Amino acid sequence: MLRKLLILGVFAGTSASIPMLYQSNPQMLDGLLKSAAGFKPDVEAPTDVNLATVPSKPATSQPLGRKVVVVADARGHFTSTFKLNGRQVDGMIDTGATLVALNTSTARRIGISLNASDFRHQVNTANGTIKAALVTIDRLQIGKISVESVQAVVLDDRALRTNLIGMNFLQRLEKYQVENGALLLVQ
Template sequence: MLRKLLILGVLAGTSTSIPIVYQSNPQILDNLLKSAVGARPTAEPQTELDLVAVRDRPATPQPLGRKVVVTADARGHFTSAFKLNGRQVDGMIDTGATLVAINSSTARRIGISLNASDFRHTVNTANGAIKAAVVTIDRLQIGKITVDGVQAVVLDDKALRTNLIGLSFLQRLQKYQVENGALLLVQ
């Protein structure tokens, strides 16, 4: 019952946040919609946005040309090392997250400077409603896969301990799919 309420809360919060984000920057949603129409993912997106920290050691991605395979950890999560704006960052691939989500510390490490006034968007998460800043990551890499201009949200360190790689990155790939306990990314 609690899980259903949590999922309902996340969906309700997300749907109420969309008009706010659209009013502040209409290009964000336009770009997301264009990328969603252009990419047909083969994996079923999850309905829950999980912003809980994952402390397992990230798996090393196995590059296969412009393909990367990330094996699931003991909890079934796909964690890996990424490069955001050229800096190595650990993160979890979350097909249920609409955008890439990073914490404030990571944003500073990758060269994104934010003021308190930038955190003007309200985002409902598993941890409740929090303020977020919408940013663009210049370059996101995993293995030999590189995507430029990835939309993301920045959350407070207390609200997000593990960086999440969501659909704003995944939908820009040729495909992503789960098979035999591994996530295949193809560009």
Template sequence: MLRTILIFGASAAIAASIPMVYQSNPRLIEGLLRSAVAARPATDTQPDVKLAALQDKPAITQPLGRKFVVEADARGHFTSQFKLNGRQVDGMIDTGATLVAINTSTARRIGLSLNPSDFTRQVNTANGTIKAAVVTVDRLQIGNIQLDDVQAVVLDDKALQTNLIGMSFLTRLQKYQVENGALLLVQ
């Protein structure tokens, strides 16, 4: 099952990245995270990254029916302000990103303390393969939509200039869809 999800995610990421490559926007290209590939020792039998998996602790029931609309910017991207662990940050919603991806500066601002030894996972970005740390964001909020315990990766600031709100957030919503040039999020 995990293999199927990874293959599907990689295919979706490649397909979604083709139009963006032609935009020749270096800042955007540097910021894209296309797929997470877990690096694991040969003796490890547990998967390193659980894509859209339920967390070990029981989820807090959130009220359903919450909606938020993100208007597309001039380039057609869905950018907005989010709250990560109660701190306001800018980000772009990216259905091609398997996980929420934040840079190290943002991780520090939201209270995540990471050591160089935490960067053990290999992830593929538009700029190649780099090291990342897998973390859990306690709370991710956009408008009145709020999710707890969202899986994310942390990348170096040079590799990720724009925080990405990926599928580890979106798949936990009731729905997300583009309507009239805007992205509708429903919890």
């Protein structure tokens, strides 16, 4: 009797884990089922990026040719490391930002020098209206994706703690889409 209960328990546990296994990696389970049935494809199937299997923890951007996948962090934000004018900068991709927005410290670090008189434009932010300087970034890169001559606004460090990569960068890509907690960028 104990033996039957043990076998039943193993069977029930295995049966309960199949849906989770399929959800986490459907290609692996399909491959196992096809190999068990003796299925042999005539042509090797292409391997696609499955955004449903991205890790649950934030990861660095993964270059995929001229594609980059950015995984959302614990707060749901798409943060990554970028290169601005060849210098490495941390930033957050923000579809709510019209332009790329940098703080003054980052602007100095990437070779943009500004005077107080350059801060003559008013921009509306989530924290209200603030003075900003309008600049051009020679090259903005993430992975192998590179866009040249990108307009940006520079705000005081107290007004902007995180550099924002706005829509004027995203709109110059071939495609960007969010799926299952990851942002796919394609150039």
